Amino acid sequence: MQTIRQLDLLRTGIAELRAEGARIALVPTMGALHAGHMALIEAAKRPGTRVVASIFVNPKQFGPDEDLARYPRKEQADSRMLAAAGCDLLWMPPVEVMYPEGFATNISVSGVSDGLDGAARPGHFDGVATVVAKLLNQVRPDIAWFGEKDFQQLAVIRRMVADLDFGIEIAGIPTQREDDGLALSSRNVYLDEDERARAVALPRALGVAARAIGKGGDAETALAAARASLAAAGFELDYLTLVDAGTLAEGGDPARPRRLLAAARMGSTRLIDNVAVDPIEQG
C-alpha cells in the first residue's frame, strides 16, 4: 500500500491504479481506525476495484469547544490495518495541503444539514461537505463509501453530490457494533470503564423505541420512555428525534421508512447513534 501526502503524487498514484483499468473506490476517514472502518474497506473491495482510503482530521468540522486537539491519532497502527485489509493507497494530506493559505471556499448544504447534529454542532456539516467535496475532487473515485452510523452526514453528502453533479456513486454500510450493541466509534476510547458499561443504554433505548414505534405504538410515549432510560444511565441528551429516512424531516410518514436518531453525552464524550423504524403497513 502506498502512503501519499502530496497532491501531485496522489494524481500519479491514482493514474497508476487507473492504468490497470481499475475502478476506484474511496473510503474517507479521520483515522483511529476500528472494525467499522474495516467494514467500509471490505465493502469497497470489489473485483476490478482499487481501494483508496483517506485519513484527515478535518479542523473545519470541529467547533471551537470541540475535541479537535484530543481527537485520537494513530497513524502507524492505522496504516498497518489498512495495508492488512487490502487497501491499495492511503491519502493522508497535511492540513496545509488541504487548506493552503488563502483557502476561502465553504460548501453549505441547506435543509438536511439544518437540524439534529447541524443544530447541535453549528458549522459542522459545512466543514464535512467542504472537505468531502475536496476529497472527491482530489481522488476522483467512481464510488465513495460512508457509514450509516453518521446517518445525517450520509444524507448531506448524497444531497451535495446530487446537487453539484459529481457523478460519483455514494454508498452506505450499516452501523457496525460491539457485542453489546454500542456503535463502534473512534470516540469510544474517551469512555472510562464505568461510562463504557453505561453507554450501552444508547443503542438499547433506540432499539426499544424504534420497535415500539414500528409496531404502531405512540411515538411520543416511546420517545419519552427512551429519554427516561438514557437519563437513568447518566446520559445528557442533545436530541432524540424521529425523522423521515430520506429527507430527515421531523416526524416522517408512518407508511414510509423512518429513522430514530440520537446524540447524547456521557461525561465528556459525545456519542451519536441511529436505528431504522420499519414502515407500518397501511391496512
Ligand SMILES: Nc1ncnc2c1ncn2[C@@H]1O[C@H](COP(=O)(O)OP(=O)(O)OP(=O)(O)O)[C@@H](O)[C@H]1O
Ligand atoms: N460503527 C461504524 N459502523 C459503520 N461505519 C462507521 C462506524 N463508525 C464510523 N463509521 C464510518 O467511518 C467513516 C469515517 O468515520 P470516522 O473516521 O469519523 O470514525 P468514527 O468512529 O465515526 O469517529 P467519530 O468518533 O469521529 O464519530 C464514516 O463514513 C463513518 O460513518
Ligand SMILES: CC(C)(CO)[C@@H](O)C(=O)[O-]
Ligand atoms: C466524512 C469525514 C471523513 C469527513 O471529514 C468525517 O466526517 C468522518 O470521518 O465521518
Ligand code: BAL
Ligand atoms: N464521524 C463524524 C466526524 C465528526 O464527528 O466530526
